[in-house]
Structures are given as C-alpha cells and as structure tokens.
Amino acid sequence: MSDWCWEDPKDKKHYKLRAPHLERLIDHVDEGGNLNDYDDVPSDIRRDLILESQTGKKSKKGSDVTTGLSYPPISINVLPAQTAHASTAALLPSTPVSHESLVIPGSREQAVREYCNWLESRANDEAYKADFRKICQVTLDNRLDLELILDDPDAGFFVQRGIQIGTARRFLRDIKEWATAMRRQITLE
Structure with missing residues (x-):
C-alpha cells in the first residue's frame, strides 16, 4: 500500500x-x-x-x-535543492572506497585507459562498452586518475556529464577489484 x-x-x-x-x-x-x-x-x-x-x-x-x-x-x-549538484548527490549513494594499497605501475592516465578496457572487456552489449569508453574519456578530459577518483567517489560528477548512472557506479565500484587483479598479474609474471 x-x-x-x-x-x-x-x-x-x-x-x-x-x-x-x-x-x-x-x-x-x-x-x-x-x-x-x-x-x-x-x-x-x-x-x-x-x-x-x-x-x-x-x-x-x-x-x-x-x-x-x-x-x-x-x-x-x-x-x-540547493544546487543541481546537491540534488544529484542526494539521489546517488556515495561509494566509500579505501585506496591505501592502490599501487598501479605506469602512468596514471594509462592506468585509467587499462581500467576502462578491463571494464569494457567484461561487457557484451555494445551500448555498455560505449558507456565505458565515454566515462574513460570524461575521466581523462578532466585530468582525473584512479587515486583521485577513490579520494572523492562522486557518481553525480559523471552523471552530470552524460554518463548513465549504472556505468558511473560500476566505474567507481570496481577500481579496487581491478587494482587487485593487476597486482596478482604482476606477481605471477
């Protein structure tokens, strides 16, 4: 009811x-x-x-x-709402993520590209893959790297730039998982 x-x-x-x-x-x-x-x-x-x-x-x-x-x-x-950002932020849950062990070899922008490629590889639908390419470009255009994103995970930032909410949340959520997988891969090599 x-x-x-x-x-x-x-x-x-x-x-x-x-x-x-x-x-x-x-x-x-x-x-x-x-x-x-x-x-x-x-x-x-x-x-x-x-x-x-x-x-x-x-x-x-x-x-x-x-x-x-x-x-x-x-x-x-x-x-x-006080501002457009405030109204969006109120609707979107924050994604608290710790990055104390986020160590990624190579340049920060290359890490963003590799992370986005990894996300894209886990999608079958072309629309999802295109969303991951788009969020990668938004991230790079705004000179963000994965550590900065983990410092202030804000799905609203990406949504305001035309990214679908699910893509934004997935992008924020899986950074640690990807970094852990990269560490394992480096250890095995």
Missing part, C-alpha cells in the same frame, strides 16, 4: 501513487529528470493518474477493491 500522492497544481486534487507510478518516477530521476516539485512529475504519469482516478471513481467510488478502504489525500512536502 502506497502513502504517496501527486497533487495536481491546477485544481489541488490529490492522486494516489501506486508502485508502478513510483517505479516510473524512479526511472525518470535515474534518467536525469528532476523531482523538485509537483510540476516536475512527467506528463505521461500525470495523465495516467488522472485517467486511473476517473476510471476508479466510476467502478470503486473511492475505495480500494481488495480492502474496501478509502484513502485520504496525503501531501508530499518537496524541499528545493
């Missing part, structure tokens, strides 16, 4: 948000959309809420079929 609703800014009517609506809102945010106030709810979700409400009134008269209970309107208080 959902306790969330959307308030139509025009007539102040409340529409109950069910799990499918919430999933679509999450997808909207994951794809870079904002939800800072009621006006930010995508129009297709608004349309579906209104249509479902009209259909539901005719058949259910405001009650839930399974429980027979009617739901009172619930307000969602939306706080404005």
Whole structure:
C-alpha cells in the first residue's frame, strides 16, 4: 500500500501513487529528470493518474477493491535543492572506497585507459562498452586518475556529464577489484 500522492497544481486534487507510478518516477530521476516539485512529475504519469482516478471513481467510488478502504489525500512536502549538484548527490549513494594499497605501475592516465578496457572487456552489449569508453574519456578530459577518483567517489560528477548512472557506479565500484587483479598479474609474471 502506497502513502504517496501527486497533487495536481491546477485544481489541488490529490492522486494516489501506486508502485508502478513510483517505479516510473524512479526511472525518470535515474534518467536525469528532476523531482523538485509537483510540476516536475512527467506528463505521461500525470495523465495516467488522472485517467486511473476517473476510471476508479466510476467502478470503486473511492475505495480500494481488495480492502474496501478509502484513502485520504496525503501531501508530499518537496524541499528545493540547493544546487543541481546537491540534488544529484542526494539521489546517488556515495561509494566509500579505501585506496591505501592502490599501487598501479605506469602512468596514471594509462592506468585509467587499462581500467576502462578491463571494464569494457567484461561487457557484451555494445551500448555498455560505449558507456565505458565515454566515462574513460570524461575521466581523462578532466585530468582525473584512479587515486583521485577513490579520494572523492562522486557518481553525480559523471552523471552530470552524460554518463548513465549504472556505468558511473560500476566505474567507481570496481577500481579496487581491478587494482587487485593487476597486482596478482604482476606477481605471477
């Protein structure tokens, strides 16, 4: 049972948000959309809420079929984000990673390239591979290296530069695993 609703800014009517609506809102945010106030709810979700409400009134008269209970309107208080970075950072979990033993031979930019190649080699889909090439280029264009990224793992930084959230999180998450694999490989040689 959902306790969330959307308030139509025009007539102040409340529409109950069910799990499918919430999933679509999450997808909207994951794809870079904002939800800072009621006006930010995508129009297709608004349309579906209104249509479902009209259909539901005719058949259910405001009650839930399974429980027979009617739901009172619930307000969602939306706080404005301080900055675009702050709103993105609030939506993305930080990835705390320690780099005390991150020792990678060779140049820092070469390590970034090798790491991205390693990530790409673990993907089958061409779109995923292209994402890893893109995040590699963003990293190098911003003169970042793997140690700097581990010092301040910020998926929002990459998302703001057009990287998909999953790619950004994977990039941050697997650095230590890759460094460990590289150390083992060097030890075996």
